[in-house]
Amino acid sequence: MTDVPNLRRHANLVDRMSRAVGLDLEEEILRGNLQIESLGDAVLCCGGCANVESCARWLAERDDPAGSAPDYCRNKALFSALKKGRRV
Numbered sequence: 001m002t003d004v005p006n007l008r009r010h011a012n013l014v015d016r017m018s019r020a021v022g023l024d025l026e027e028e029i030l031r032g033n034l035q036i037e038s039l040g041d042a043v044l045c046c047g048g049c050a051n052v053e054s055c056a057r058w059l060a061e062r063d064d065p066a067g068s069a070p071d072y073c074r075n076k077a078l079f080s081a082l083k084k085g086r087r088v
Contacts (some may be wrong), residue, residue, distance in 0.1 A: 010046040013055055014039075014075060021079050022065045033087050038078070045074045 018025045028034035049055065051072045058070055068083075069076040081088050 006047060007043060011043045014042050014046050016059045017055065017069055017073060017075065018079060020059055020062050020066050021069055021083065023079060023082055028082055033082055035088065038088050042075045042078055049074050
């Protein structure tokens with residue numbers, strides 16, 4: 001059975017992390033740079049992370065855009081590719 005609250009938590013973390021690094025994932029989808037399936041994969045990837053509390057703290061402490069996601073972020077490469085204008 002799918003743990004819906006956990007999926008929602010990680011979807012929220014992916015969205016917040018993307019915004020923290022200067023990305024709007026909805027806009028990336030509309031531009032054709034991000035596939036819906038890739039976004040789903042990013043949420044599932046985040047769901048397997050062992051650093052959820054560190055991530056939540058990092059995001060809570062941000063008051064300015066970050067250059068990139070923290071090294072432990074399992075979606076750092078995805079965000080980096082999108083920032084470089086690559087399609088994923």
